[in-house]
Structure formats: C-alpha cells, structure tokens
Amino acid sequence: xxxxxxxxxxxxxxxxxxxxxxxxxxxxxxxxxxxxxxxxxxxxxxxxxxxxxxxxxxxxxxxxxxxxxxxxxxxxxxxxxxxxxxxxxxxxxxxxxxxxxxxxxxxxxxxxxxxxxxxxxxxxxxxxxxxxxxxxxxxxxxxxxxxxxxxxxxxxxxxxxxxxxxxxxxxxxxxxxxxxxxxxxxxxxxxxxxxxxxxxxxxxxxxx
Numbered sequence: 001x002x003x004x005x006x007x008x009x010x011x012x013x014x015x016x017x018x019x020x021x022x023x024x025x026x027x028x029x030x031x032x033x034x035x036x037x038x039x040x041x042x043x044x045x046x047x048x049x050x051x052x053x054x055x056x057x058x059x060x061x062x063x064x065x066x067x068x069x070x071x072x073x074x075x076x077x078x079x080x081x082x083x084x085x086x087x088x089x090x091x092x093x094x095x096x097x098x099x100x101x102x103x104x105x106x107x108x109x110x111x112x113x114x115x116x117x118x119x120x121x122x123x124x125x126x127x128x129x130x131x132x133x134x135x136x137x138x139x140x141x142x143x144x145x146x147x148x149x150x151x152x153x154x155x156x157x158x159x160x161x162x163x164x165x166x167x168x169x170x171x172x173x174x175x176x177x178x179x180x181x182x183x184x185x186x187x188x189x190x191x192x193x194x195x196x197x198x199x200x201x202x203x204x205x206x207x208x
Contacts, residue, residue, distance in 0.1 A: 036204035040185070042197050049201070052176075054183040056081045060166055062118075065147035069126055070140055076118055076147045082181035085115040085206045089175045090149075090164070092121055093128040097190035098173040102136055104193035110143040111199075114206045117144040122172060179205055 043049035063077040079086060089105060091098035109117035121129050126148070133140045140146070149164070167176055167183065175187045184205070191198060 034204075036201075036207075039197055039200045039204055043201055046197070048191055048195070048198065049185050049187055051185045052183050054167075056178060056181045056183060057166065062147075064149075064151070065120060066150050068129070068140070068146040068148070070130070071146060074145055076145045079116050079118070079145070081178050084180070085202075086178040087115055087117045087175060087202070088167075088178065089117070089119050090122065090169055090172045091119055092172055093123050093132040095172050099132060099136065101173055101190040101193060102132075106137065106141045106144060108193040108199060108202065109141075112202055112206060113143065115202060119144055119146045121146070121148045123148065177202075177205060 040049065040051065044051060060081075061077075062079060062081070065076050067075055067077075087109070091102070093099070105117075109115075123129050129146070129148075130140060167186075170188060173190050175191075176183055177185045193199075
C-alpha cells in the first residue's frame with residue numbers, strides 16, 4: 001500500500017475515533033448536567049436527600065397494607081411500583097415531626113398528580129390518623145393514598161414489616177422515592193416539601 005494511502009487511512013481512522021470519543025464525552029456531560037442530576041446534587045449537599053439505587057422487589061407487595069377505611073374506590077394495591085413515580089411516606093399521628101411536614105407534603109402531592117403519593121401509617125388503629133387529618137385539613141386529604149402497616153410498629157419490633165425492614169427505614173417520618181421500579185432516594189426526618197429544590201426534584205423525577 002502506498003505511503004499516501006496509509007497516511008490517509010490513518011488520518012480517517014484517527015478522526016473517526018476522535019469523533020466517537022467526542023460524542024460520548026458530550027453525551028456523558030449532558031447526562032451529568034441534566035436538571036434532575038443538578039437538583040439531586042443540591043438536595044444531597046444540603047442533607048435533604050440520601051441517594052439510593054435499590055430495585056423494587058416483587059415480594060414487597062402493596063397488598064400487605066391496610067387501606068384507610070374511608071378510601072372506597074382508590075386502593076394502594078392498584079399501584080404498580082414498576083411504572084412511573086411513587087412517593088412513600090412513613091408516618092404516625094403521634095409523631096410531631098410527621099404532623100409538621102404533613103401540610104406541605106399534601107400540598108405538593110396535589111400539585112403533582114402524575115406521582116403516586118402513599119402515606120403509610122404506624123398507628124395501631126384508624127381513629128387517631130383520621131382525627132389528625134381533620135385537625136390539620138378539616139377533612140381527610142385527597143390526592144394521596146393512605147394506608148397502615150398492620151405488621152409494624154415504628155420504634156419497636158419491625159419483624160414482618162415489609163416497608164420498614166426491607167426498605168431499610170430508620171425512623172419516622174421517612175420518605176422513599178421510587179421511579180420505574182427503582183428506589184432512587186429517601187429523606188430522613190421532616191422536611192419542608194414547599195422548598196423549591198424539593199418541588200424541582202419531584203418535577204424532574206416525573207418528567208425524566
């Protein structure tokens with residue numbers, strides 16, 4: 001093969017390699033600077049979010065939960081965690097931080113109907129949760145699904161509690177974010193759900 005042909009062939013191959021590498025670098029840079037990544041990093045830096053990457057196990061069946069007696073049509077078991085976004089908040093009526101964050105949590109849930117918000121309570125009965133909702137909202141809140149974990153007691157023995165033991169909860173309130181079958185993050189303790197970063201995170205989570 002003539003030297004000029006060899007040089008031309010080498011040049012073309014080198015340009016092709018550079019183009020492929022350049023395209024990959026651009027794609028990686030775009031991914032790293034995506035709106036979801038940016039707002040996630042802000043929440044992590046401020047301690048509002050703990051990033052996770054845990055696949056939703058099919059054995060974590062939502063049918064193990066007890067629906068609120070006033071939910072006649074909407075049922076928690078009807079949600080498929082493998083599709084879309086689900087926000088699972090663990091709470092109890094006797095937990096003061098839980099009560100503190102409920103108003104902003106419910107307001108955000110109503111503002112983002114594309115996500116499934118599920119409140120899983122750790123009261124031993126339904127009278128206290130209903131009284132709490134009526135005290136805070138004048139009625140039971142709409143826009144969220146309310147359930148009770150009949151097998152768990154927050155702060156006590158959690159053996160048998162699907163959501164406490166398998167999701168790795170450490171206390172209440174605690175909230176898990178699930179997207180398309182993957183637990184992508186959680187918050188520990190009460191947060192202000194009206195904070196712009198929190199609202200932006202959920203908006204990007206449902207958009208991506």
